[in-house]
Amino acid sequence: MPDPMRIRAQAQPNGAVVRVLMSHEMETGQRKDAAGKVIPAWHITEVVAQWNGKTVLSAQWGTAIAKNPFTQFTVRGAKSGDKISVSWVDNRGERRTDEATIV
Amino acid sequence: MPSRRDLLTRSAAIAALLAAGVLPARAQGSPWNKAAFETKSIDEALKALGLAKPAESADITLTAPDIAENGAVVPIAASTTLAGVKRIAFMIEKNPTTLAGVFEFTEFVDTSVSTRVKMAQTSNVLAVAIMGDGKVLFAQKEVKVTLGGCGG
Numbered sequence: 001m002p003d004p005m006r007i008r009a010q011a012q013p014n015g016a017v018v019r020v021l022m023s024h025e026m027e028t029g030q031r032k033d034a035a036g037k038v039i040p041a042w043h044i045t046e047v048v049a050q051w052n053g054k055t056v057l058s059a060q061w062g063t064a065i066a067k068n069p070f071t072q073f074t075v076r077g078a079k080s081g082d083k084i085s086v087s088w089v090d091n092r093g094e095r096r097t098d099e100a101t102i103v
Numbered sequence: 104m105p106s107r108r109d110l111l112t113r114s115a116a117i118a119a120l121l122a123a124g125v126l127p128a129r130a131q132g133s134p135w136n137k138a139a140f141e142t143k144s145i146d147e148a149l150k151a152l153g154l155a156k157p158a159e160s161a162d163i164t165l166t167a168p169d170i171a172e173n174g175a176v177v178p179i180a181a182s183t184t185l186a187g188v189k190r191i192a193f194m195i196e197k198n199p200t201t202l203a204g205v206f207e208f209t210e211f212v213d214t215s216v217s218t219r220v221k222m223a224q225t226s227n228v229l230a231v232a233i234m235g236d237g238k239v240l241f242a243q244k245e246v247k248v249t250l251g252g253c254g255g
Contacts, residue, residue, distance in 0.1 A: 054211065064203035065218060067221075071216065
């Protein structure tokens with residue numbers, strides 16, 4: 001199982017600011033190892049964020065997203081105590097979902 | 104090497120998640136656009152995403168550093184107050200592959216997103232906003248990179 005994400009969701013007057021830090025190698029497929037062999041690309045391709053079970057933001061990513069990806073967005077009208085969940089899937093088919101409560 | 108027990112518990116957990124509809128299933132939402140993420144220029148990327156020629160717009164705000172010391176981690180952000188922006192795509196002109204990511208907004212989030220990207224060399228960074236009516240707007244900024252984040 002991939003390492004968990006760190007999700008911080010903070011309530012603000014007009015919504016909740018969500019910060020997500022995922023743990024992923026995000027290998028570009030451009031680099032070579034010591035033997036000169038290309039290290040195959042390995043990166044997150046799709047991300048979905050949900051607020052109380054409803055999809056609020058989705059993303060498609062390529063190899064240019066930095067290692068251990070960070071994303072920040074604001075959910076309108078979300079309140080303290082609401083649930084935010086984030087899921088990703090990578091190009092090897094590995095998946096991870098984590099949930100946080102808005103504080 | 105994971106044990107058989109591990110694998111069984113894991114697959115059970117995944118099945119439960121799938122049943123709960125938590126994971127991004129291929130069927131819902133747009134599938135990952137492989138062709139678009141392999142493009143090598145802004146024009147190709149726009150074409151692969153099926154977008155019209157974009158117009159530069161002051162209503163799109165792109166936040167990026169003037170100088171990125173480490174091209175492996177360049178914080179960028181895009182936002183707009185325009186209603187009707189459905190998606191924002193980040194493109195990096197001189198990267199080995201142009202398209203970095205596409206974010207799709209719903210009415211439940213502000214049309215504003217921040218992330219971190221890799222940059223191979225000094226290049227223009229574009230935030231391309233796609234409106235619901237098919238109009239395409241963009242903002243760009245040159246980011247100087249002193250240490251590349253790809254290759255090596």
